[in-house]
Amino acid sequence: MLFKQQVWLRQKLLVLGSLAVGSLLYLVARVGSLDRLQPICPIEGRFGGARSQAEFPLRALQFKRGLLHEFRKSNASKEQVRLHDLVQQLPKAIIIGVRKGGTRALLEMLNLHPAVVKASQEIHFFDNDENYAKGIEWYRKKMPFSYPQQITIEKSPAYFITEEVPERIYKMNSSIKLLIIVREPTTRAISDYTQVLEGKERKNKTYYKFEKLAIDPNTCEVNTKYKAVRTSIYTKHLERWLKYFPIEQFHIVDGDRLIMEPLPELQLVEKFLNLPPRISQYNLYFNATRGFYCLRFNIIFNKCLAGSKGRIHPEVDPSVITKLRKFFHPFNQKFYQITGRTLNWP
Numbered sequence: 246m247l248f249k250q251q252v253w254l255r256q257k258l259l260v261l262g263s264l265a266v267g268s269l270l271y272l273v274a275r276v277g278s279l280d281r282l283q284p285i286c287p288i289e290g291r292f293g294g295a296r297s298q299a300e301f302p303l304r305a306l307q308f309k310r311g312l313l314h315e316f317r318k319s320n321a322s323k324e325q326v327r328l329h330d331l332v333q334q335l336p337k338a339i340i341i342g343v344r345k346g347g348t349r350a351l352l353e354m355l356n357l358h359p360a361v362v363k364a365s366q367e368i369h370f371f372d373n374d375e376n377y378a379k380g381i382e383w384y385r386k387k388m389p390f391s392y393p394q395q396i397t398i399e400k401s402p403a404y405f406i407t408e409e410v411p412e413r414i415y416k417m418n419s420s421i422k423l424l425i426i427v428r429e430p431t432t433r434a435i436s437d438y439t440q441v442l443e444g445k446e447r448k449n450k451t452y453y454k455f456e457k458l459a460i461d462p463n464t465c466e467v468n469t470k471y472k473a474v475r476t477s478i479y480t481k482h483l484e485r486w487l488k489y490f491p492i493e494q495f496h497i498v499d500g501d502r503l504i505m506e507p508l509p510e511l512q513l514v515e516k517f518l519n520l521p522p523r524i525s526q527y528n529l530y531f532n533a534t535r536g537f538y539c540l541r542f543n544i545i546f547n548k549c550l551a552g553s554k555g556r557i558h559p560e561v562d563p564s565v566i567t568k569l570r571k572f573f574h575p576f577n578q579k580f581y582q583i584t585g586r587t588l589n590w591p
């Protein structure tokens with residue numbers, strides 16, 4: 246009898262213990278996510294557009310955890326009223342490039358900030374004529390739901406190198422903030438090549454070696470017709486943007502440093518965006534298996550970037566690397582001079 250009672254008591258304690266731990270974990274997750282939704286910094290102005298009932302934030306539930314609980318409550322609660330505040334806002338800042346510079350890492354890391362909401366997909370509104378023809382409302386509808394005090398950020402790296410984009414963005418918002426993340430130009434070009442190579446391999450296709458594409462076999466000079474080389478001439482592209490926007494509207498992120506030491510780079514971006522410093526070392530942890538920093542939202546939610554970020558590059562003939570670095574050098578100097586950010590590339 247006594248034994249049975251002991252077993253019963255032990256089982257009850259076990260159930261109670263599990264319930265307590267479960268509730269605690271739920272509370273931590275919920276508090277963490279709700280905290281991210283507090284309007285914490287006043288940001289001037291707001292892109293208008295009344296929301297119809299049909300837009301009631303079902304999609305919003307997909308981008309911020311924790312709200313589902315409030316939404317399920319049948320009686321109109323304070324939180325539900327707050328859900329009605331959610332809007333789809335045009336971006337206040339855009340990561341315009343550079344492809345393979347670390348654009349995904351930058352967007353995901355900025356999204357750790359409670360006042361930032363990212364557009365998960367690359368929208369390609371300004372660089373794609375077909376999308377652009379659909380109009381600004383189409384673009385706005387592609388944005389995630391956010392509170393008016395938050396800012397939306399999108400990234401489409403093709404913007405940086407596409408001729409028509411600066412004018413189109415200017416027409417939408419001439420005071421928008423523009424983020425450009427750059428890496429040492431030769432490394433970026435090899436990363437760009439690696440991505441294309443992987444695509445070819447996936448389709449069982451063969452592809453040229455990097456050396457063959459980057460160096461013109463007739464002149465033995467750098468092949469400036471090769472897109473991966475042209476994209477890395479940052480100053481040429483930036484000069485086109487400067488016809489529309491003053492340099493103060495750009496912020497240069499050092500993509501090589503973002504890999505090694507992300508926090509100081511993110512703090513510079515917070516400053517540029519006039520956001521209070523909220524991203525901390527707690528939010529970023531080095532994952533030895535991935536060989537990169539990963540993101541920690543709270544004690545439950547963390548994530549690393551997809552495996553397509555951080556590919557192993559093929560070995561490249563050192564003489565080709567030297568030639569490319571020599572080629573990029575004067576363009577880099579000009580880039581430092583224009584932007585006021587020296588990156589000590591070779």
Ligand code: A3P
Binds near residue numbers: 343555556
């Ligand atoms: P590699 O694949 O050459 O290593 P983008 O997002 O613009 O395509 O950039 C991809 C690059 O982001 C990767 O290039 C990788 O080096 C870099 N990167 C920066 N921080 C990263 C992180 N925390 N996790 C994974 N990749 C990161």
